[in-house]
Amino acid sequence: xxxxxxxxxxHANAEFxxxxxxxxxxxxxxxxxxxxxxxxxxxMVLPGSFGVSWLVATDRRVAVFTPNxxxxxxxxxxxLSQVRALRKRELLGSVLLEAHxxxxxxxxxxxxxxxxxxxxxxxxxxxxLLVDPLPEEEEDQSAPEERGRKKASHCPECGKPIPRWMSVxxxxxxxxxxxxxxxxxxxxxxxxxxxxxxxxxxxVTADLAQAPxxxxxxxxxxxxxxxxxxxxxxxxxxxxxxxxxxxxAARQLLMSWLGEKVTYDLRGEVYSHLQRLGLRYYDQxxxxxxxxxxxSDTTTLQVFMTDAMQRTVINALTxxxxxxxxxxxxxxxxxxxxxxxxxxxLMSARFMKRTHTIWHWAYRRRxxxxxxxxxxxxxxxxxxxxxxxxxxxxxxxxRSRDYMDANVNAARVFAAFNRTxxxxxxxxxxxxxxxxxxLVIKGVPGNSLxxxxxxxxxxxxFYAPLQDLTxxxxxxxxxxxxxxxxxxxxxxxxxxEDAPEALDLPGIWGEIEFCNVTFGYDExxxxxxxxxxxxxxxxxxxxxxxxxxxxxTTINLICRFYDVTGGAVLVDGHDVRDIKIDSxxxxxGIVLQEPFLFHGTIAENIAYGCPEATMEDIMRAAKAxxxxxxxxxxxxxxxxxxGERGARLSGGExxxxxxxxxxxxxxxxxxxxxxxxxxxxxxxxxxxxxxxRLVHGRTTFAIAHRLSTLQNANRLIxxxxxxxxxxxxxxxxxxxxxxxxxxxxxxxxxLSEAVAVGG
Amino acid sequence: MLSDEAPASSxxxxxxxxxxxxxxxxxxxxxxYVGIEExxxxxxxxxxLPLSQPDRWIAFQDDEGNEIGMLARVSDxxxxxxxHLEEExxxxxxxxxxxxxxxxxxxxxxxxxDLVTDLGPRLVYVRDRxxxxxxxxxxxxxxxxxxxxxxxxxxxxxxxxxRQRLEVEx
Ligand SMILES: Nc1ncnc2c1ncn2[C@@H]1O[C@H](COP(=O)(O)OP(=O)(O)OP(=O)(O)O)[C@@H](O)[C@H]1O
Ligand SMILES: [Mg+2]
Numbered sequence: 001x002x003x004x005x006x007x008x009x010x011h012a013n014a015e016f017x018x019x020x021x022x023x024x025x026x027x028x029x030x031x032x033x034x035x036x037x038x039x040x041x042x043x044m045v046l047p048g049s050f051g052v053s054w055l056v057a058t059d060r061r062v063a064v065f066t067p068n069x070x071x072x073x074x075x076x077x078x079x080l081s082q083v084r085a086l087r088k089r090e091l092l093g094s095v096l097l098e099a100h101x102x103x104x105x106x107x108x109x110x111x112x113x114x115x116x117x118x119x120x121x122x123x124x125x126x127x128x129l130l131v132d133p134l135p136e137e138e139e140d141q142s143a144p145e146e147r148g149r150k151k152a153s154h155c156p157e158c159g160k161p162i163p164r165w166m167s168v169x170x171x172x173x174x175x176x177x178x179x180x181x182x183x184x185x186x187x188x189x190x191x192x193x194x195x196x197x198x199x200x201x202x203x204v205t206a207d208l209a210q211a212p213x214x215x216x217x218x219x220x221x222x223x224x225x226x227x228x229x230x231x232x233x234x235x236x237x238x239x240x241x242x243x244x245x246x247x248x249a250a251r252q253l254l255m256s257w258l259g260e261k262v263t264y265d266l267r268g269e270v271y272s273h274l275q276r277l278g279l280r281y282y283d284q285x286x287x288x289x290x291x292x293x294x295x296s297d298t299t300t301l302q303v304f305m306t307d308a309m310q311r312t313v314i315n316a317l318t319x320x321x322x323x324x325x326x327x328x329x330x331x332x333x334x335x336x337x338x339x340x341x342x343x344x345x346l347m348s349a350r351f352m353k354r355t356h357t358i359w360h361w362a363y364r365r366r367x368x369x370x371x372x373x374x375x376x377x378x379x380x381x382x383x384x385x386x387x388x389x390x391x392x393x394x395x396x397x398x399r400s401r402d403y404m405d406a407n408v409n410a411a412r413v414f415a416a417f418n419r420t421x422x423x424x425x426x427x428x429x430x431x432x433x434x435x436x437x438x439l440v441i442k443g444v445p446g447n448s449l450x451x452x453x454x455x456x457x458x459x460x461x462f463y464a465p466l467q468d469l470t471x472x473x474x475x476x477x478x479x480x481x482x483x484x485x486x487x488x489x490x491x492x493x494x495x496x497e498d499a500p501e502a503l504d505l506p507g508i509w510g511e512i513e514f515c516n517v518t519f520g521y522d523e524x525x526x527x528x529x530x531x532x533x534x535x536x537x538x539x540x541x542x543x544x545x546x547x548x549x550x551x552x553t554t555i556n557l558i559c560r561f562y563d564v565t566g567g568a569v570l571v572d573g574h575d576v577r578d579i580k581i582d583s584x585x586x587x588x589g590i591v592l593q594e595p596f597l598f599h600g601t602i603a604e605n606i607a608y609g610c611p612e613a614t615m616e617d618i619m620r621a622a623k624a625x626x627x628x629x630x631x632x633x634x635x636x637x638x639x640x641x642x643g644e645r646g647a648r649l650s651g652g653e654x655x656x657x658x659x660x661x662x663x664x665x666x667x668x669x670x671x672x673x674x675x676x677x678x679x680x681x682x683x684x685x686x687x688x689x690x691x692x693r694l695v696h697g698r699t700t701f702a703i704a705h706r707l708s709t710l711q712n713a714n715r716l717i718x719x720x721x722x723x724x725x726x727x728x729x730x731x732x733x734x735x736x737x738x739x740x741x742x743x744x745x746x747x748x749x750x751l752s753e754a755v756a757v758g759g
Numbered sequence: 760m761l762s763d764e765a766p767a768s769s770x771x772x773x774x775x776x777x778x779x780x781x782x783x784x785x786x787x788x789x790x791x792y793v794g795i796e797e798x799x800x801x802x803x804x805x806x807x808l809p810l811s812q813p814d815r816w817i818a819f820q821d822d823e824g825n826e827i828g829m830l831a832r833v834s835d836x837x838x839x840x841x842x843h844l845e846e847e848x849x850x851x852x853x854x855x856x857x858x859x860x861x862x863x864x865x866x867x868x869x870x871x872x873d874l875v876t877d878l879g880p881r882l883v884y885v886r887d888r889x890x891x892x893x894x895x896x897x898x899x900x901x902x903x904x905x906x907x908x909x910x911x912x913x914x915x916x917x918x919x920x921x922r923q924r925l926e927v928e929x
Contacts, residue, residue, distance in 0.1 A: 623771040639810040
């Protein structure tokens with residue numbers, strides 16, 4: 001398909017080609033004088049199958065057609081005068097557009113997200129035609145394009161959607177480009193690569209010189225019974241052997257070093273790029289998938305850059321050198337032996353095309369296997385607790401078998417190819433023996449036994465590099481696939497980077513303001529809706545609300561783990577997007593809802609955010625977090641290892657260590673997300689008291705389900721379903737008879753009374 | 760790093776080494792005097808960093824385990840008290856210094872270390888590799904199944920064969 005067609009498909013609505021295209025089809029359906037005004041194509045047919053349907057608006061009605069046969073079939077229509085609104089309903093994986101009249105909602109068309117952009121535009125145009133439109137609902141006005149937010153776009157080449165977090169379309173980054181990009185990356189290592197190439201060429205040339213030596217041996221030395229000649233030839237061959245061995249060993253050493261260096265550099269680059277990527281990226285990718293890219297893909301690339309790339313050059317050169325030797329000895333025989341070469345080349349070129357898919361297939365299966373492992377192993381406690389070992393085994397086995405099948409399949413294809421080329425080559429040596437033998441027997445001048453032997457030598461050596469070159473396609477494939485995957489990471493633009501003019505705010509006051517903040521992890525499903533509040537420096541704010549209300553999300557936005565979809569988050573009056581991320585986060589101490597400890601000692605974990613902290617600081621922070629005493633109960637004290645993810649500590653202990661970690665940072669803004677949910681009330685009271693002293697002068701956000709935790713908060717913000725429903729002091733909120741907070745408190749009281757009676 | 764505010768129960772108490780005096784009572788238990796008016800008997804001593812900095816940050820606790828205060832450095836004490844403290848610490852924290860590694864073998868799901876230590880030869884059972892901990896300064900600490908510690912000096916202070924055996928294990 002040509003690029004132009006793609007283009008039209010992507011922007012069907014911009015130029016109304018559809019309108020023109022379907023106008024004749026609709027001639028029979030339209031009433032006389034009816035004016036066709038908007039038309040757009042959907043990729044589903046109501047109620048829910050895939051297919052084409054057209055949404056059409058005329059000056060009289062809004063109608064939907066399915067284009068079967070000559071006369072389109074009207075499925076739905078609503079007089080334009082009755083339509084008061086067009087509303088989208090986001091379903092899972094598809095969207096429904098409804099026409100609302102005064103008394104009902106008529107489903108018009110259903111479509112997948114691929115068509116959403118075009119249909120949005122069309123809907124907008126139809127809305128403009130409505131006689132008496134209802135005021136739009138808030139949700140319906142999809143948030144205006146905000147800076148910093150990239151829309152899913154479409155590839156200009158193939159029209160496929162490019163995910164928001166990618167900057168290029170991977171399918172269109174063709175193999176040649178990939179390989180070129182890889183070769184460019186070899187640039188910094190040009191020195192060692194050239195040295196190694198030169199060494200290889202010297203070795204090959206010397207090695208090949210054995211063929212003419214053999215010819216000389218057979219044709220002159222042996223018939224002349226010259227012992228001296230024999231000794232010279234033997235010495236020469238020995239010399240060549242010694243030379244190639246030494247050079248070969250040296251080169252191998254050089255290559256191994258270079259190989260490690262290349263992987264090391266690449267791995268480092270991928271890893272540091274990963275660190276720059278925002279949390280969104282990690283929400284979308286599985287850990288194993290990412291790990292695979294850092295480790296095995298970089299290794300594959302190393303193999304390509306150090307081994308495959310060089311072998312290509314060496315093999316090509318070898319072929320040239322051999323051809324030169326052959327033609328200088330006997331042009332006729334040389335031609336004969338080279339006949340199969342183009343056939344082999346042709347075959348391998350065709351083969352190359354197929355293998356890319358095959359390898360990709362195998363790779364994806366391996367990734368899936370890795371992803372499963374890294375997902376399940378950390379959760380092994382859950383697996384055991386729910387006795388799901390058997391099922392996990394089955395799941396693993398499935399993926400493992402998939403991977404095996406993919407590999408077997410790949411091997412099968414390669415085996416077939418290798419055998420075939422091998423056979424073609426064998427035919428060629430047969431031809432040489434036949435024709436060459438004939439020439440020698442007939443005594444055609446210029447042909448001798450020595451020539452024939454030397455020639456066979458060369459032919460054998462000729463096909464080895466050729467076969468190797470075709471075999472290389474396999475490695476090139478692997479490399480291209482791995483490169484694609486690695487570049488996919490490297491090309492992912494960090495969704496959150498400091499603006500060039502970003503401010504460095506070394507000492508913030510801690511004033512926080514949310515102005516009409518709308519945010520959704522998935523942009524179509526807002527988690528926070530029009531949230532506004534203003535917090536003075538030093539205030540302690542309690543965030544309360546039912547689970548899933550968006551409390552942790554609010555905090556994620558303050559730390560700028562994600563960027564808002566609409567509105568703005570201000571710290572000290574500056575939009576957080578204008579502040580250097582580092583300088584912002586350095587002043588925020590946060591205790592996450594799921595405290596995460598790294599494998600290491602307790603002291604290291606507390607000092608994670610401030611590696612330069614002294615032991616005294618660490619202990620003071622631990623003391624304030626009420627952790628010091630339990631830490632000293634460990635035989636190894638602060639030197640105790642916490643285990644992977646802190647597995648050797650209890651939930652409450654983990655929480656207290658992460659509180660200490662946050663406190664040690666001495667932040668201007670302290671955020672406690674359910675920080676004390678796993679400790680008993682008494683310990684909590686102690687921590688609260690310590691924190692109360694610490695938060696003095698700091699802006700603090702505390703989230704808690706246990707409302708007593710928030711007693712000392714200056715103000716409480718009550719969130720429900722992503723909206724601020726109440727805000728005020730404890731007393732103010734309590735005095736609201738039918739307030740949400742009041743209801744929560746009453747519920748708590750009843751519960752604790754029930755416990756008291758029951759206990 | 761942290762602002763100094765009015766001391767409270769949840770604030771770390773760091774003792775002034777000049778005011779700290781240690782004695783032993785008739786039962787060989789440690790008595791701690793802080794200044795002239797405070798006396799605690801008996802007291803327990805706890806190392807905050809028994810592995811990485813054994814001579815720093817010693818916590819004194821009363822009989823119930825409540826912390827009285829911390830001492831920043833053992834060496835800050837006057838010699839008499841210091842000797843009492845060091846004796847007590849040595850008593851509490853049994854730690855043998857390894858002089859030679861005679862053999863390392865595994866069996867029954869454990870690793871057996873045949874060691875010669877400054878406290879005499881000993882066959883030590885270690886559960887797994889995580890109980891063999893290298894410290895930043897190059898020392899290695901083995902913790903056996905009973906929780907006893909064995910300190911292996913940095914590699915370059917070991918004899919050749921011990922070093923080889925250790926390297927295999929690390
Ligand atoms: N990383 C994420 N990706 C996608 N959706 C998310 C993500 N994190 C949270 N959500 C969704 O956002 C909504 C709000 O979640 P949030 O974590 O803010 O709730 P919360 O108020 O902190 O609840 P809880 O009291 O249970 O912690 C939930 O519906 C949740 O499913
Ligand atoms: Mg939460």
